Amino acid sequence: MTQFDFQAPAALYLGSDWHAAAAQGPRTFRTAAQALRFALEEAAPVSLKGASLELNGKRHSNDRMIWLYRSADYPLPRKKLHQPSRARSRALAIKEPT
16 A cells, blocks of 8 residues: 555545535545545535545545545544445455555
């Protein structure tokens, strides 16, 4: 896994597509871990379609956000979430999204 700082401040963009997410503006969090928790446990699932996480000058896609949340390095307890299709689970488990 590439290095990811779960403790860095982060900006979360949520929306049904990137344009909607950008128009709504970012929601800021003290840590990237908290932003990921909010996005994947609290936000409406449709808002993840255009979601991105920005920290340290780099933007991470919604697929990467899911991968980070599910990684062994994620520092916070997770809620039990609905399981994606088996094919998607295998795809996420095989390699880290870019």
